[in-house]
Amino acid sequence: MSFKSIVRELKEMRDGIGSTSRRGGSGSRHWHSRTKSHIVPDVTLAPLEHVQQGQWANLPFDLLVDIIRRVEESETTWPARAVVVSCASVCKSWRAVTKEIVKTPEQCGRLTFPISLKQPGPRDSPFQCFIRRNRETSTYLLYFGLVPSENETDKLLLAAKKIRRATGTDFIISLVADDFSRSSNTYIGKLRSNFLGTKFTVYDSQPPHGAGMQLNSRSSRRFHSKQVSPRVPAGNYVVSTIAYELNVLRTRGPRRMQCTMNSIPISAIQEGGSAPTPTSFPQIIDKHFSPSPAAKGKGLISDLNHATLSEVPVQSEGSLEGLVLKNKAPRWHEQLQCWCLNFKGRVTVASVKNFQLVAAVDPSHNVSPAEQEKVILQFGKIGKDIFTMDYRYPLSAFQAFALCLSSFDTKPACE
Template identity: 75%
Template sequence: MSFKGLVKEMRDGIGSISRRGIEGRHWRNRARSHIVPDVTPLELVNQGQWANLPPELLLDIISRIEESETSWPARTVVVYCASVCKSWRDATKEIVKTPEECGRLTFPISLKQPGPRDSPIQCYIRRDRATSIHRLYFGLTPSEGESDKLLLAAKKIRKATSTEFALSLVADDFSRTSSTYVGKLRSNFLGTKFTIYDSEPPTDATSLHINNNRSSQRFHKKQVSVRTPVCNYSIATISYELNVLRTRGPRRMNCIMHSIPVSSIQEGGTAPTPKSFPHLFDDSFKSKDLNATPSSAGPVCFDSLMLKNKAPRWHEQLQCWCLNFKGRVTVASVKNFQLVASVDPTHNVSAAEQDKVILQFGKIGKDIFTMDYRYPLSAFQAFVICLSSFDTKPACE
C-alpha cells in the first residue's frame, strides 16, 4: 500500500473512532454512578488509533520517511505525516530541519527561512504575459507536474503612479485578506526604486517599517480577524542606478535588506529564522497595524546587509557583457544578474564571503528564468528581488 493510501486509511480511522465516540455517549451517561478504571483522555481518543503509537516508534517512522523523500513532489509525503493528527504533527516538526540546515523545502514557513550556506537551492520562474502572473517552481528546469512544485506566485498590478506585485502561496488568490497572502513589492513612478513588504512582522520587531495603505483603513478594528494581515512590513529596498543615455553598461542594482544584519555573513553569524507564521499578534502589534501612519523608513537597530550586482566583464570576441552562470543561464537578457554582498571593510567579512554569489537570476527560454539562492536570503526574498527585474525601466537601460 502506498503512503498516500496509508494516510487515507488513518483519516478514515479517525472519522470512525469519532463516530463511535458519539454513539458511546449514552453508555457513559449511564455509567457515571459507577466506579470505572482510568482510561485514555478523550482528546487522544478523538485523534484516532494512529495517535497512540509509542513516541519512539513514531519518531523512527517519520525519520525514515523524511530521509527518503528528498525532493518535490515526493516531499509532500512528509507534509501528509504532519496532517494525520497532533502527535504526528509535533513529531514531524521536531524532525524536519530548516533549509539552512538540510537544504530542503518542506512547510510553507520554509519559504521565509534562509537557504543553505554551501550549495544554492535551484528554482525557476515561469512568466504568463496574458495574466501578468509569475510562478516560482522548485527544480532545475520546467517539467511535467509543475503544479506539485509551485512555491510562490505573484500577480503584477499596474497603477497610475507605481507598479505592484502581490505574492501568494497559490496562483488563483492574491487578496490581502486571504491566508495565502505573503507580501508584496511596490515600485516608484520611474521603476528605479522598489520596496519589499512582508505580511508578517520580522523576527526583530524593533526594526519594523510599517506601511498602512487605504485598503487597511477601510476595516473597523472589530471587523478585522486577528488572523487577517492588515498591515505590510517593509523588510528591504531595491534601487537601480539611472542610465538614461545607456552609457554605463548593464543595469546596476543595490538591495538593502533591513531585516538581515550584516553580521549574519560574518563568522559565527546567524540570519533571522522564523519558526512559524505568527498569525496571532499581541496587542502591541494589533494597535500598530491599525493606527500607524504610512512610512517608508524606520529605526534600524543593526547594520543592514547590502547586496549589489556582480560587475560583468566585457567579452571582446562576442562584443557583449558576460557573467559566469555555470550553465544555469543560456539566453542573453538585460534582466540577468548575480548578487553578492557589499560590505564595508570595518565589518570584518572574509573575502570568500564577499565573492560568494547569494542570488543569481537569468533567462533560459521564452518567459522562463532560473533563480538560485542561498543563505542568508529566503525563497520569498529572492523571488521578490527577481520580480523587480521584470518591471519596465526606461530610465535604467
C-alpha cells in the same frame, strides 16, 4: 505491520480526508485541489477532531519518532516530500513530532512547510528554482526545480501578480496562484515600485523573527487595537529596498542595482553570524483556520498587536545597519561584443534582466573575501518567459523572489 504499510495507510487516511472535503461543496473542492498542488500551509495542518481520535493518535512516542524520522530522511525531494507533510496532518501528536524533526532549510537543505519559504536558504549549495511568466494574466509563478518538467509535477512555491497603478507598480505575492487578495490567508507580502521603476520596496506580511520594529505614533495606535477587521491582513513591514542606477544616456553598460536588506544584519554573513529565522506564521492563522467553504477567501479576527495595514520599517537584529547586496559587475567580451557573467550553465539566453547579487561590505565588517565573492542570488533567462532563480543563505525564497520580480518592471531610465 511493515514500514511501507504504515506510510501507505497514512496516504489513504489523507486521501479520505480530501474526499470528505470534496463532498462538502465547490468551495471544499477548491481548497482540496490547492493542497495537492502546493506546499500545504501550516494552517492546514490543524487536525480535525475525528482524526485526533484515530488509531494512530496513541502510537508509542518512541515508535512514532522512529517512523517520522525514517520518512523525513527517505523523502528528500518533491513531490515525494509531500509524505512528510502528510505525517504532520495525521493528528496533533504527529504534527508536533514532525515539526520537531524537520529542520530549517539552512540546516537540512530541504523545503518542507510554507514557513520554509521565509527562512534563510542553505549556506553551501543554493536552492535551484525557476520562474514562469504569464504575460496574459500578468502573473509570475515560482517553482522548485532545475527546469520545467513535461509532466507538470513541479512544486509551486510562490506566485505573484503584477498590478499597474497610476503612481507605480505592485507585485502581490501569495502562496497560491489563484488568490492574490491582501485579505486572504495566503497573502505573504508585496513589492512596490515608484513611477520610474527605479526604486522598489519589499513588504512582508509579518515582522521578521526577532526584528525590532520602529513605530510612529500614528501606527502605534493602530497596532495596539484589539478589534481588527476580519478582512485585514497581518500587516505590511518594510523588510528591504531596491535601487537601480539611472542610465538615461545608456553609457554605463547593463543595469546596476543595490538591495538593502533591512531585516538581515551584516553580522549574518560574518563568521558565526545568523540571519533572522521565523518558525511559524502568525498564531491567528494557526489557531483559527478552518478548511470549510465559508472560510475561503476571508481573513480571520485577530487580537494580535501586529495585525494592521500600516507600513512599518523594520530594523535588522543585532545591528542598525542592514546587509547590502549589489549586482556583480559583468566583463566585456571582445569577441562576442557583449557583457558576460559566469552563471555556470544556469542561464542560456542573453537578457538585460540577468543578474548576480553579492554582498557589498567594507573591510571594517571583517567579512572574508570568499564570503564577499559568493553569489547569494542569481537570476537569468533560459527560454521564452522562463527564468532561473538560484538563492542561498542569508536570503529566503520570499526575499529572493521579490528581488527578482523587480527585474520584470519596465525601466526606461535604467537601460
